[in-house]
Amino acid sequence: MSSRFLAVALSTSLYLGALAHGADAPLQKTLVTCGTCHGINGRSVSPTFPNLAAQQAPYIELQLKAFKEQTRADPDAQAYMWGMASQLSDGMISQLADYFSKQPPAPGKLEKPALIAQGKRLFEEGVAAQGIPPCASCHGAHAEGMATFPRLAGQHSPYLLKQLLVIQSVLRTAPVMHGVVKNLTKDQMQAVVTYLESL
Numbered sequence: 563m564s565s566r567f568l569a570v571a572l573s574t575s576l577y578l579g580a581l582a583h584g585a586d587a588p589l590q591k592t593l594v595t596c597g598t599c600h601g602i603n604g605r606s607v608s609p610t611f612p613n614l615a616a617q618q619a620p621y622i623e624l625q626l627k628a629f630k631e632q633t634r635a636d637p638d639a640q641a642y643m644w645g646m647a648s649q650l651s652d653g654m655i656s657q658l659a660d661y662f663s664k665q666p667p668a669p670g671k672l673e674k675p676a677l678i679a680q681g682k683r684l685f686e687e688g689v690a691a692q693g694i695p696p697c698a699s700c701h702g703a704h705a706e707g708m709a710t711f712p713r714l715a716g717q718h719s720p721y722l723l724k725q726l727l728v729i730q731s732v733l734r735t736a737p738v739m740h741g742v743v744k745n746l747t748k749d750q751m752q753a754v755v756t757y758l759e760s761l
């Protein structure tokens with residue numbers, strides 16, 4: 563047996579082993595599909611695809627329903643997630659939300675300390691002069707999220723930046739966030755998302 567074959571066999575069995583853990587057959591099958599973009603454990607490689615690991619279950623559930631009902635309608639939501647979500651029953655949506663919320667989070671990336679410090683200040687204090695409230699007041703002191711307030715810690719910064727832009731331009735409807743991001747400049751967005759990815 564060649565070592566290459568062994569390596570493939572081993573990684574396949576690890577992959578299936580990870581899936582088999584506590585997941586029934588229809589869920590496993592769906593997870594293989596989700597995993598091609600989001601990573602089988604919800605930790606994605608490409609920053610186009612958000613990490614789902616350790617995300618709040620009620621938030622995941624709400625977003626999957628928003629894709630299914632086509633109310634989350636920014637271009638990438640339409641291109642990537644509308645078709646996916648249209649196939650999911652409410653029961654499957656709950657199972658997926660539960661599964662991903664229980665996966666260990668992606669490790670934070672530490673770089674650009676000056677920008678991180680600036681972003682941390684904005685996240686914790688907001689900017690009173692621009693009417694921007696502290697992000698931490700909803701997303702939690704460590705950006706861990708709560709219920710339908712999403713976890714932002716460790717999320718890919720290009721994904722977060724894109725969301726702030728589509729929420730600001732109201733391409734993505736997120737009523738609670740619109741007032742918050744209205745006066746946020748692109749530089750401020752870059753600082754806060756760099757901080758969030760570092761967590």
Ligand code: HEC
Pocket residue numbers: 592595596597598599600610611612614622625626636638639642643646647650658712724
């Ligand atoms: C072809 C790639 C692809 C596949 C397959 C895919 N997704 Fe996505 N998913 C995306 C992209 C891209 C986004 C970001 C959309 C945006 O920018 O609005 C996304 C966003 C999401 C979000 C919102 C995350 C957040 O932080 O708001 C959830 C939840 C989600 N996907 C769950 C799933 C589940 C569950 C499956 C499997 C049924 C799945 N996705 C399959 C590409 C994919």
Ligand code: HEC
Pocket residue numbers: 612624685694695696697698699700701710711712713714722723725726735736737738739742743746754
């Ligand atoms: C009043 C509460 C509140 C405050 C303050 C708030 N957020 Fe949010 N945020 C939310 C809610 C609720 C959502 C989910 C919206 C939805 O359901 O689509 C959200 C979503 C987001 C998302 C999209 C996450 C994803 O995975 O797609 C980002 C990014 C974000 N907020 C960043 C921020 C930043 C940065 C600040 C501070 C400048 C901030 N938020 C302040 C409530 C808040």
